[in-house]
Each structure stands twice: as C-alpha cells, then as structure tokens.
Amino acid sequence: QSALTQPASVSGSPGQSITISCTGTSSDVGSYNLVSWYQQHPGKAPKLMIYEGSKRPSGVSNRFSGSKSGNTASLTISGLQAEDEADYYCCSYAGSSTPWVFGGGTKLTVL
Amino acid sequence: EVQLVESGGGLVKPGGSLRLSCAASGFTFSSYSMNWVRQAPGKGLEWVSSISSSSSYIYYADSVKGRFTISRDNAKNSLYLQMNSLRAEDTAVYYCAEFERWLPWGQGTLVTVSS
Numbered sequence: 405q406s407a408l409t410q411p412a413s414v415s416g417s418p419g420q421s422i423t424i425s426c427t428g429t430s431s432d433v434g435s436y437n438l439v440s441w442y443q444q445h446p447g448k449a450p451k452l453m454i455y456e457g458s459k460r461p462s463g464v465s466n467r468f469s470g471s472k473s474g475n476t477a478s479l480t481i482s483g484l485q486a487e488d489e490a491d492y493y494c495c496s497y498a499g500s501s502t503p504w505v506f507g508g509g510t511k512l513t514v515l
Numbered sequence: 516e517v518q519l520v521e522s523g524g525g526l527v528k529p530g531g532s533l534r535l536s537c538a539a540s541g542f543t544f545s546s547y548s549m550n551w552v553r554q555a556p557g558k559g560l561e562w563v564s565s566i567s568s569s570s571s572y573i574y575y576a577d578s579v580k581g582r583f584t585i586s587r588d589n590a591k592n593s594l595y596l597q598m599n600s601l602r603a604e605d606t607a608v609y610y611c612a613e614f615e616r617w618l619p620w621g622q623g624t625l626v627t628v629s630s
Binding site: 407438440442449450451452455456461493495497500501502503504505506507508509 | 550552559560561562565572574576610614617619620621622623
C-alpha cells in the first residue's frame, strides 16, 4: 500500500486561505469517506482537525474545512493565523488488508 | 476524560525486543478497533498495526509483519505491541490511536534501536 501524496510544503500570509491536497487511489480516498487530517506542531502529538472527510471535532476552528473530489481530498485553512504553522497529515481508510494509509505530510509556513 | 497513554519505550539493541502498552480510559475500550501508528525522527506518520474490538481481525504493515504482534486486554482497557527482532529503522515515537470515535492521541512513547 503506497502512501498518499501531499505537497511537501505550502505557504501563505496571515489572513489568506490555503489548500493542501491529498491524492490517493480508487482503493482508498476514492472509495471511502474516511479521510482525516492531523495538525502537528514540533515535539507534539498529532491533533485531529478533520475526520470523515469534512467533519470538525469539537473545539477545532471553523477556519478548517475538508472536502473530496474523486481520489483527491483537500484541507482548506481560511483566515490563516501564525499558530496554524505546523505539519499537516492526511489519512485514509484503505480496505481490510491494510486498513489505514497516511500522506507524507505537508509543512505549512505562515509568512 | 478520554485518554490514551502509551508506555514501554526505551533504548534497545538491534535484534532485541520491547513491549509497548497503551492504557485507555474515558470510553468503552472493548467496543472499538485500535491501532498503532509510528513516526520516525523527522519523518511522517506510518500506520503499523490494527486490531478489532474482539481481537478477531489483526493487520500489520509489511514493514513489521512477522516481527511485531498486536494484542489487547479488554478487561484491563489496554492495548499492546510486542516488538521483536528490532531494527534501527524501527526507531520512532509510537502512538496508539482510535479511528472510529476519533479520540485524541496520546503523547506517544519513544523507541530507540541502537547499539
């Protein structure tokens, strides 16, 4: 099972919007509505930002949103803030034999 | 409060063994599948292994198949990972994670494989 494909880095200025893509296949992202997104600051554990494609856990800002089109999922962060600077990982269900697959991660820089 | 607390990491020589534990609290542990995910230093997240609620279904990443064994004790609300024949490339922070209720992850436990 190959990892999902994410851009290595994205950047944006405060107040802007950015989108991070997560490309899989018809065996994972394209087949299930089970994509999740995690934010990770240096030295910290990953924090769930989006689950089941577009749902936000309690306490996560509505500036974070998720979507999917075909085999590609996306995380959009609007109104970029300095504290959004972190690594972001996508994850998808991939079927019973290899249940979960992660993306390689995207480093978000807030300029 | 929902919590997942990993323990058991440490320094081990190549070829050695280690057993990780994950103590769960604040939810009905026995109802949910559980997973181990790891992160090598400076690298991304990697799914390692999954176990169903009743231990009927168990899956491993190819990178650990035949060397790692996942198990759980629902009476003790605990998840385990027995790691044998450890290699340098197994060096990572190991997290236990749940992907149905989408519970917060613990802080992880660091495993260092080095001579």
